[in-house]
Amino acid sequence: MIAVFKKKELEFLGSKKESDNVYSFQFKKGQDLTWEAGQHGLFTITHKKIKSGTKPFSVASAPKEDTIRITTKINDTPSEYKKALLELKPGMTITMSGPVGAFHLKADSPTILIAGGIGITPFRSILKQLDLEGNSNQKPIHLLYMDSDKSYIFKDELNDIANSTSISVTYFDSRDRLYNEIDKYMQLYKDNEKYFIAGPKSMVDSVSAYLQENKVSKQKIKKDVLYGY
Ligand SMILES: Cc1cc2nc3c(=O)[nH]c(=O)nc-3n(C[C@H](O)[C@H](O)[C@H](O)COP(=O)(O)OP(=O)(O)OC[C@H]3O[C@@H](n4cnc5c(N)ncnc54)[C@H](O)[C@@H]3O)c2cc1C
Structure with missing residues (x-):
């Protein structure tokens, strides 16, 4: 349990605009980090101090892929948190705790x-x-x-x-x-x-x-x- 909540530093690799107001952010996956497809993590902005600097996001990448990806909506008046995500440059870091959650598939029935x-x-x-x-x-x-x-x-x-x-x-x-x-x-x-x-x-x-x-x-x-x- 303690290991789950230990914060892991993730290095930002880049972002991608998925649609008008949806962006994906990709981070390097440390060797000790794995998750079950469908789980989420708690992601903390660390390059500056902001209110509500930690938010949960589903990990949108699969464990078999080699990056951590979060995908989120960002509108014309983004929150401080989302502004901070948009400021990330490759090499900068955020932290993640988790993964947590029981939203994963047991494919034993349709x-x-x-x-x-x-x-x-x-x-x-x-x-x-x-x-x-x-x-x-x-x-x-x-x-x-x-x-x-x-x-x-x-x-x-x-x-x-x-x-x-x-x-x-x-x-x-x-x-x-x-x-x-x-x-x-x-x-x-x-x-x-x-x-x-x-x-x-x-x-x-x-x-x-x-x-x-x-x-x-x-x-x-x-x-x-x-x-x-
Ligand atoms: C288990 C779980 C999984 C989740 N997975 C995802 C996921 O995969 N993707 C995802 O997008 N979300 C996910 N969420 C929700 C996520 O944690 C955020 O709550 C959500 O993205 C809204 O974040 P926000 O910063 O825009 O929200 P808020 O801070 O609540 O802001 C909401 C809106 O208010 C306005 N606003 C707030 N602050 C300011 C400001 N300072 N200046 C101007 N306008 C402002 C903006 O218009 C903003 O969009 C998940 C939540 C849970 C519990």
């Missing part, structure tokens, strides 16, 4: 992954890891990616993963269409499937409520709420 907007970050890690491991014995996995702005980050990478594995990826811009798709899987898998939901709290709560109204038990639903949105 699994429906449901992402709302920026909630795609833990699923990028999970799917990339499955792709890199090349595990062909997986039960069916379906990613349902909902974004009302149709700004689907990682779309090219996700489509590549769908093309090279048995994982299916479907995009939605309305809750009704998403629910229709969920209905299809409920009928197909007849209560043998599991659900993973990640996104802002309102989205996670309403999808989870929809599943439970349709008699999916709480035990079959794993949630990752990106508090702060």
